[in-house]
Amino acid sequence: MIDYRPMAASPSIVVDGLRVRRGGVVVLDDLSLSVASGRVTGLLGPSGSGKTTLMRVIVGVQIVEAGSITVLGEPAGTPSLRSKVGYMTQNPAVYGDLTVRENLRYFARILDAAPDNVDEVLEMVAMAPFGDRVVNRLSGGQKARVSLATALVGNPELLVLDEPTVGLDPVLRRDLWKAFNELADSGKTLLVSSHVMDEADHCHDLLLLREGKLVATGTPASVRQQSGKQDLDEAFLALINEEVA
Numbered sequence: 410m411i412d413y414r415p416m417a418a419s420p421s422i423v424v425d426g427l428r429v430r431r432g433g434v435v436v437l438d439d440l441s442l443s444v445a446s447g448r449v450t451g452l453l454g455p456s457g458s459g460k461t462t463l464m465r466v467i468v469g470v471q472i473v474e475a476g477s478i479t480v481l482g483e484p485a486g487t488p489s490l491r492s493k494v495g496y497m498t499q500n501p502a503v504y505g506d507l508t509v510r511e512n513l514r515y516f517a518r519i520l521d522a523a524p525d526n527v528d529e530v531l532e533m534v535a536m537a538p539f540g541d542r543v544v545n546r547l548s549g550g551q552k553a554r555v556s557l558a559t560a561l562v563g564n565p566e567l568l569v570l571d572e573p574t575v576g577l578d579p580v581l582r583r584d585l586w587k588a589f590n591e592l593a594d595s596g597k598t599l600l601v602s603s604h605v606m607d608e609a610d611h612c613h614d615l616l617l618l619r620e621g622k623l624v625a626t627g628t629p630a631s632v633r634q635q636s637g638k639q640d641l642d643e644a645f646l647a648l649i650n651e652e653v654a
C-alpha cells in the first residue's frame with residue numbers, strides 16, 4: 410500500500426489488520442487505515458472492491474476474521490456507539506407504507522433525537538416538499554434521500570454513508586456534497602463511499618480501495634501529486650499499475 414497521508418491527529422476510525430471473509434472468500438485483506446475527525450473522507454473504488462463490507466465492519470454488523478476496529482475510541486459495534494454513528498445503507502432502508510415524515514419521526518424516536526431535527530434534515534436532503542408523501546410513491550432518488558435523512562436525524566458524530574449520491578441529478582449531488590462539507594465544518598466526521606472518481610474532489614481525504622486492498626490514501630492534491638496525473642481516474646489507474654509493477 411502507498412500511504413501518502415500524514416498521520417491524523419485524532420482519528421474517529423482506526424482499522425488495523427482487518428480481514429473479512431464473505432461467502433468463503435477473503436474480501437478485505439490486512440486492511441489498515443484511519444479516518445480523521447471533522448473531515449469528509451471519500452471511500453472510493455470500483456463495484457465489488459469492498460466499500461460496503463468495510464462500512465458494515467465500521468458500524469459493527471459484519472463478522473470479522475481478524476483485526477481491530479476502533480470507532481470514536483470504542484470497539485466497533487459497542488452498543489453506546491449506536492446513537493453516535495449514523496449509517497446509510499446502499500439500498501434505501503425506510504418503511505414504504507409510512508410517509509417521509511412518519512419515517513423520520515420513527516427514527517428520531519428510536520435514536521432519542523429532538524423532533525425538531527426532522528424538519529431540519531428534510532431541508533438538508535431537499536425533501537421538505539414531500540414530507541407527507543408515502544415512501545412507496547417516491548422515485549428511487551427521493552427514497553435514497555429519505556434514507557440519508559434517517560442517518561442524519563439522530564445528529565450523530567460520525568456519518569457512514571454508502572453511495573449516498575448514486576442516481577441523483579448533478580445539482581442535487583452538488584448540494585449534498587456541500588451539506589456534507591458543512592457537517593464536517595461543524596465538527597462531524599463523514600465517511601462517504603462512491604464508485605465514481607468524480608466525487609473525489611468533494612472530499613478532504615481519500616481512501617482508494619481495489620479488490621479489498623488500499624491502493625492509496627491522501628488528499629486529492631497529494632494523490633494527484635504522487636501519481637503525476639491531474640485526472641483522478643487516471644491517477645487511480647496509475648497507482649494500481651505502480652502496485653502491480
Ligand SMILES: Nc1ncnc2c1ncn2[C@@H]1O[C@H](COP(=O)(O)OP(=O)(O)O)[C@@H](O)[C@H]1O
Binds near residue numbers: 436454459
Ligand atoms: N452477502 C455476501 N456474500 C458473499 N459475498 C459477498 C456478499 N456481499 C458482498 N460479497 C462480495 O464481497 C466483495 C465486496 O463487496 P462489497 O463490499 O459489496 O463491495 P462494494 O461495496 O465496493 O461494491 C465482492 O466480491 C462481493 O461479491
Ligand SMILES: [Mg+2]
Binds near residue numbers: 460461462499571
Ligand atoms: Mg457497495
